[in-house]
Amino acid sequence: MRIVCQNLSKTFQTRNGGILALKDVTFATEDNEFVCIVGPSGCGKTTLLKILAGLQEPGSGNIIFDPSVNHSRPNNAMVFQEDSLFPWMTVLDNVAFGLGSQGLGKKERRLRARTFIEKVGLHAFANNYPHELSMGMRQRVGIARAFVARPYALLMDEPFGAVDAQTRWVLQEELLKIWSAHHNLVIFVTHDIEEAVLLGDRVLVMSGRPGGIREEITIPFERPRKLSNMGRSQIREIKWHIWNLLEDQARKSVGLSSS
């Protein structure tokens, strides 16, 4: 499955007139690629993802899911940035919710949910409520909920933004492991340049508001990747390149003039 996005624009209406959030966003993914999107804060990364997820209307432009898919599998599932688990459901029921609209019996739903709970290492917590879990564990439940639906495309909005650095390492490796077993298309939004370089086949760098794709960078590392033994100097080189693209806008977004 691939996504083709053509001249996507989006304007938000506010009391002081329209704000152009996205302007002529154009990109195409390969089949089952891992695409990372980085950009300065406020550039519309989340908006772009929510439009792809069908949660917001595009203003103008086209989004094509290719091939357009049958209804037994959803074409996308989203992992949200903030805590999006249902506090009134156990881990098991939260994950099973991902299967709710696929016409499966309750038993089958729970069986499949358990498989994915095991994959994210939370089998001991299947009957716990989210408030009994750490932030990193909750994010893993969110990932399991999205994977269990077997979507063609997985849309991830800074899923590891709220977890500490060590946990993030573990989660990144887990994500790569699950992804390599399931091979869906992943679109992964992050503000962390290193994360984008470590995970992605390709990194799309967005410009500041109005957001557009400024450059596409192919990441040359072989799969499967082991995060701990990747070429440090090469990573640093790519990071600097991306940082140079973003620097001006990063300064602008905190109110400093470009140097």
Add this chain to the structure above:
Amino acid sequence: MAIGCWEWAARREIISTLFFPAPSIIIMTLIRSFASGQMIDHSAATLWRIFLAFIIGGLPAMIIGLSMGWSHRLRAGIDPFVAAAHPVPKIALLPLAMIFFGIGEPSKVVTVAAAAFFPMLINCMAGVQQINSIHFEVAKNFRANPWRVLTRIVWPGSLPMVITGARLSINVAFLITISIELVSATKGLGVMIWFAWETLRTEELYAGLIVIAALGIGINLILKRLRRHLVPWRPEHEA
């Protein structure tokens, strides 16, 4: 200790037994009124009115309130009427209700139902509104149909406030029921204490008040238990 002093003072007639009959007398009156079935009749009449009023006032309020919380359009349409009708003291509706429904039971129950309606409606509506919008986004992303949104998100997400609404609603219903019974009824705890006052049987008055207090405490305890049972996902300190 305090009750002991009271008993002693009442027996020696240091305090007036008209105001403060001896506790032993009150308890004897209480036991006698239960044994004769009289207290049970009065209590049953009061509780039955509260129950009926909750069924015809509280339950529709729950359905309307949840719908209003869920649908912006419905909320915009109904909210002005709620805002206008809510502050009216519902006991003032009794005379009007009597014109419409006669002096029998229906007018009383309708008035109590009107009082029970609003706390339930407002809490149910707020209960849905305070659900984080991300939960609805998740539902949409996973293509949940309206029935699933209702049963898996709207209902469980608002349940803590629905229970709060039920508690407030039943408490108001209790209050209004007793008030109505003071002015117009032939049976009920309100009637009983009013009759006790008219005949200056203070010990009966106290016995009635004890039963009223016990019922009030009992109802609230049951609802608190119910909440702990139905909302296990809320950490205790937030509840």
